Amino acid sequence: MVLPEAFENYTRAMMGDDLFAHFAHSMQQDATAFVRLNHYKCPTAKMALAASKVPWYEYGYALDARPAFTFDPLFHAGLYYVQEQSSMFLAQVLRQFVQSPVRMLDMCAAPGGKSTLARLELPKGSTLVCNEPNRSRVQILNENIQKCGHPEVMVTNNYPKEIRQSGLKFQVILCDVPCSGEGMFRKNANAIDEWSVDNVNKCQQLQREIVAEAWQCLEPGGLLIYSTCTFNTKENEENVAWICQELGATTLKVKVEEDWNIMGNLLSAPATEDTTNKESKHSSAFNVYRFIPGYQDKPGNIYGEGLFMAVLRKEGTVQSMTEKTSKQKMRHQLSDNGQSIPTHWLQESQHFNFTWVKNELWAIPPSLQSQYEQAARSLRVIAAGINLLQLKGKSFIPSQGLALSSCLSPSAFPRVELSYADAIQYLGRNTITLPPNTPQGFILVTYQNVALGFVKNMGNRANNLYPSEWRIRSTHSPENITQIITV
Numbered sequence: 001m002v003l004p005e006a007f008e009n010y011t012r013a014m015m016g017d018d019l020f021a022h023f024a025h026s027m028q029q030d031a032t033a034f035v036r037l038n039h040y041k042c043p044t045a046k047m048a049l050a051a052s053k054v055p056w057y058e059y060g061y062a063l064d065a066r067p068a069f070t071f072d073p074l075f076h077a078g079l080y081y082v083q084e085q086s087s088m089f090l091a092q093v094l095r096q097f098v099q100s101p102v103r104m105l106d107m108c109a110a111p112g113g114k115s116t117l118a119r120l121e122l123p124k125g126s127t128l129v130c131n132e133p134n135r136s137r138v139q140i141l142n143e144n145i146q147k148c149g150h151p152e153v154m155v156t157n158n159y160p161k162e163i164r165q166s167g168l169k170f171q172v173i174l175c176d177v178p179c180s181g182e183g184m185f186r187k188n189a190n191a192i193d194e195w196s197v198d199n200v201n202k203c204q205q206l207q208r209e210i211v212a213e214a215w216q217c218l219e220p221g222g223l224l225i226y227s228t229c230t231f232n233t234k235e236n237e238e239n240v241a242w243i244c245q246e247l248g249a250t251t252l253k254v255k256v257e258e259d260w261n262i263m264g265n266l267l268s269a270p271a272t273e274d275t276t277n278k279e280s281k282h283s284s285a286f287n288v289y290r291f292i293p294g295y296q297d298k299p300g301n302i303y304g305e306g307l308f309m310a311v312l313r314k315e316g317t318v319q320s321m322t323e324k325t326s327k328q329k330m331r332h333q334l335s336d337n338g339q340s341i342p343t344h345w346l347q348e349s350q351h352f353n354f355t356w357v358k359n360e361l362w363a364i365p366p367s368l369q370s371q372y373e374q375a376a377r378s379l380r381v382i383a384a385g386i387n388l389l390q391l392k393g394k395s396f397i398p399s400q401g402l403a404l405s406s407c408l409s410p411s412a413f414p415r416v417e418l419s420y421a422d423a424i425q426y427l428g429r430n431t432i433t434l435p436p437n438t439p440q441g442f443i444l445v446t447y448q449n450v451a452l453g454f455v456k457n458m459g460n461r462a463n464n465l466y467p468s469e470w471r472i473r474s475t476h477s478p479e480n481i482t483q484i485i486t487v
């Protein structure tokens with residue numbers, strides 16, 4: 001890989017010769033594959049492949065090899081997520097600072113790596129709004145959120161200004177902002193082609209605009225978690241300094257272990273031009289956390305792709321979430337289009353509010369109801385709670401979100417267990433043949449007893465209801481099964 005010259009000069013000056021040499025060397029190595037188990041949906045899941053634990057997250061693993069995740073049905077069922085290890089540091093932050101239920105917003109959420117991690121780690125009763133302004137990326141985000149299987153989530157497709165205008169308020173906001181992507185160089189050659197000093201400056205400006213909007217959505221005493229996957233100080237320390245100076249935030253100290261090899265503020269490292277400006281001087285006192293491939297290089301170290309994170313507190317006293325939700329009343333809206341609501345599809349259905357949104361029926365948990373109602377007035381809400389069913393002409397089909405939800409009642413549908421070959425056929429949206437004694441109607445198909453989705457058994461054939469946009473597109477069929485996790 002050839003690094004852009006301006007990047008190399010800038011980064012060498014920022015890191016110093018020694019760290020830069022290790023960093024540049026690590027950039028030439030193959031990226032390690034990491035996965036994170038979905039312990040919420042499947043507490044018994046374990047790694048089957050050779051792997052070592054991510055030091056700061058017990059459900060995260062570095063794999064010795066990179067398997068073809070596409071051909072693992074359990075990947076499509078959402079039992080694990082492929083995410084590089086530095087990003088899993090978010091779990092450490094949430095565990096330390098968020099110990100009672102909160103309303104959290106992920107402002108720049110697609111494809112959903114940090115959102116799905118946050119959803120697993122937030123205290124019970126918390127809600128999470130995952131927002132992504134890009135119309136195609138929000139679909140991938142929604143797919144990953146559905147696979148995660150947690151009901152207390154809403155997905156929106158808006159710009160930060162629109163979220164602010166909606167009046168929604170949060171106690172925790174993650175701004176994992178779009179950046180110049182220097183940490184993506186190893187994985188994505190486009191990130192190298194698109195890199196320029198001009199782009200770094202543009203990113204810095206956009207990041208400040210996003211944070212300024214997010215800040216107004218943050219309740220007093222709330223936390224703003226700022227992160228990028230880039231290395232330069234303009235998009236990192238300088239922006240944190242700006243947030244402190246212009247918005248009045250203070251940075252918080254995250255508990256880290258010495259052997260996690262996390263670096264701090266790079267502006268206190270060998271001088272760069274920037275150390276003369278006021279933002280940079282100020283930032284030297286800040287608590288910031290940097291994962292740099294090659295930092296404290298020694299044999300056996302495993303590196304992710306790079307991450308910068310800072311946790312900032314807004315002045316004031318945080319209002320507890322329970323005060324706000326306790327006054328809410330449960331509402332079971334009656335169907336307004338002649339369909340009766342199949343509440344028995346859900347475990348503990350009495351806890352949900354049922355709402356028709358165009359031709360879909362959503363089951364919304366009470367903790368999310370008032371946020372959903374407020375959001376629905378002005379925002380593009382892509383999903384909230386569990387998408388139970390879709391109307392198709394005069395009939396309906398159960399939704400994929402229901403199949404993957406942890407709230408699906410185990411006795412709601414007859415189940416058919418698929419072989420590996422049939423599971424791959426099903427996920428490719430191909431026709432599968434069901435055993436002769438299978439009842440007619442909707443059938444939940446499973447692999448290793450884990451739900452994959454629905455088919456409608458017509459007797460002489462089974463209609464595959466797997467979402468067309470989610471299907472495995474590869475026509476290749478692996479000869480050997482690689483068991484990545486066990487359940």
Ligand SMILES: C[S@@+](CC[C@H](N)C(=O)[O-])C[C@H]1O[C@@H](n2cnc3c(N)ncnc32)[C@H](O)[C@@H]1O
Nearest residue numbers: 108109110111112113114134137160176177178
């Ligand atoms: C670094 S990525 C987020 C990665 C994600 N948090 C994860 O862990 O999977 C940044 C996201 O910000 C989105 N984005 C771009 N412009 C934005 C804007 N003006 N406001 C908010 N998000 C924006 C991008 O489309 C992209 O999906």
